Amino acid sequence: MKYGQEYSQVLASDEFPNHWVSAALSYRALKKCIKQVQRELEDLGLDAATLKTLDLSFGVHKTADGVVEESQNGKFIPELWVAVDGETGQFLHAGLTSSTKRYLHRRSKSLLKLQESPLCEPVATPEQPPTLDLEGPVPSRVVWKQIPLTAATLFFDSLDPALQGLESIQASESKRLTSQITALGEDISTATNPPAESKSKIIKASCKDMQVWRELFELYLEQPIFFSNHERDHGIRTYEQAKSQLEHFSNTLISAKLVSKFRNPASRAAFDNFIAINLDILRVMHFEQVISVAVRKILKKFDKRTALSASDLYRPSYGSGPLARSMARDMCGQISNNILTVVPQIDDYLCPVCCELAWKPVKLGCCNAVFCIRCVIVLQRGNDTRCPMCRSASVMQADASRIDAETIRYMERYFPKEVRAKQASNERAAGVDVYGEDFYRTSCTM
Numbered sequence: 061m062k063y064g065q066e067y068s069q070v071l072a073s074d075e076f077p078n079h080w081v082s083a084a085l086s087y088r089a090l091k092k093c094i095k096q097v098q099r100e101l102e103d104l105g106l107d108a109a110t111l112k113t114l115d116l117s118f119g120v121h122k123t124a125d126g127v128v129e130e131s132q133n134g135k136f137i138p139e140l141w142v143a144v145d146g147e148t149g150q151f152l153h154a155g156l157t158s159s160t161k162r163y164l165h166r167r168s169k170s171l172l173k174l175q176e177s178p179l180c181e182p183v184a185t186p187e188q189p190p191t192l193d194l195e196g197p198v199p200s201r202v203v204w205k206q207i208p209l210t211a212a213t214l215f216f217d218s219l220d221p222a223l224q225g226l227e228s229i230q231a232s233e234s235k236r237l238t239s240q241i242t243a244l245g246e247d248i249s250t251a252t253n254p255p256a257e258s259k260s261k262i263i264k265a266s267c268k269d270m271q272v273w274r275e276l277f278e279l280y281l282e283q284p285i286f287f288s289n290h291e292r293d294h295g296i297r298t299y300e301q302a303k304s305q306l307e308h309f310s311n312t313l314i315s316a317k318l319v320s321k322f323r324n325p326a327s328r329a330a331f332d333n334f335i336a337i338n339l340d341i342l343r344v345m346h347f348e349q350v351i352s353v354a355v356r357k358i359l360k361k362f363d364k365r366t367a368l369s370a371s372d373l374y375r376p377s378y379g380s381g382p383l384a385r386s387m388a389r390d391m392c393g394q395i396s397n398n399i400l401t402v403v404p405q406i407d408d409y410l411c412p413v414c415c416e417l418a419w420k421p422v423k424l425g426c427c428n429a430v431f432c433i434r435c436v437i438v439l440q441r442g443n444d445t446r447c448p449m450c451r452s453a454s455v456m457q458a459d460a461s462r463i464d465a466e467t468i469r470y471m472e473r474y475f476p477k478e479v480r481a482k483q484a485s486n487e488r489a490a491g492v493d494v495y496g497e498d499f500y501r502t503s504c505t506m
Contacts, residue, residue: 083225
């Protein structure tokens with residue numbers, strides 16, 4: 061199946077809204093424009109094969125400086141510099157004029173910004189021909205001509221509005237999803253932290269849901285969907301990778317039966333919204349990837365048929381798919397800031413020495429690190445005077461005044477299960493310190 065047919069089938073699917081499909085570029089129409097440009101060049105005797113060999117045979121710099129005046133009402137038409145041997149009439153060089161390249165480059169860069177006003181179009185003005193490369197073979201008589209490319213105007217005028225429409229879609233979807241993510245964070249906060257005057261049944265259900273949300277978000281962070289911070293696969297994922305990761309995340313939730321553990325109906329509704337937001341991000345990511353591939357292919361076809369190197373001029377707007385990928389990265393940041401932070405994660409309260417819950421938390425005062433009281437006692441008994449993190453001589457000065465009472469209350473509220481387990485572990489370790497290894501045995505000796 062040809063790519064044009066595949067592209068049309070993807071857009072015709074029910075996955076994308078109608079206004080997205082309407083804003084997408086018409087691959088078939090752009091192919092027709094390319095054929096018109098190709099015929100226009102061939103009528104001038106400048107087919108693609110000829111254009112590809114001219115620079116090599118003549119050798120010119122394409123850095124001519126021309127004055128480009130801009131006008132709101134001016135209509136810009138791409139132009140070629142053509143060098144002809146005045147004696148034989150042989151073509152020596154052909155390339156876009158400097159004003160044409162600057163104009164197309166500026167149009168490409170402007171696609172990265174939403175602008176309410178139309179792009180100012182420069183009026184084609186006379187400019188100096190490209191400077192000669194003295195090391196190359198230069199004929200005695202060279203005649204330079206500027207040739208307008210009317211058909212190329214139709215191609216660029218069809219391509220640019222489609223790209224600007226995609227950028228508008230990206231901006232509107234980003235605004236909508238950001239609003240939904242903020243509202244979802246508030247819903248989860250309300251579901252897991254009910255008012256103090258609520259019924260005890262609701263408070264207990266909310267405490268249970270807090271633990272479920274914590275486990276759910278741990279899985280979400282362990283299996284990053286759109287953007288990975290892991291060393292092995294750092295960076296933005298493709299649509300196929302993101303889709304696979306989201307399916308894996310959903311299957312993990314089903315196998316763990318986490319969703320069925322929600323006690324508060326508000327938590328279940330918030331979970332449905334959470335999944336819907338991720339599906340929306342995936343859909344936008346898919347659409348932008350489809351369009352990005354289509355733009356690359358149509359520009360590659362344009363260059364192949366015309367040898368005018370339009371891909372280089374449009375690289376700032378399509379080269380790495382900035383519209384979809386920046387949105388996926390931004391939405392991941394919004395989810396992390398507005399949703400994941402609502403539910404405290406135990407990883408943020410681990411002791412850097414034993415990698416367990418920092419209970420009871422001790423601040424040495426030399427840095428922001430928080431240690432569990434057991435590890436501080438072990439360091440003091442071993443005469444290890446330096447902080448494990450910043451290496452300051454502050455361990456021996458730690459006493460009961462260094463225990464963070466506020467963090468203790470916070471841990472008792474949000475990590476009651478982990479607090480009980482750590483407290484029991486500390487008590488067993490203290491008994492072994494006093495009575496020896498026989499104080500606690502993990503199995504029966506009979």
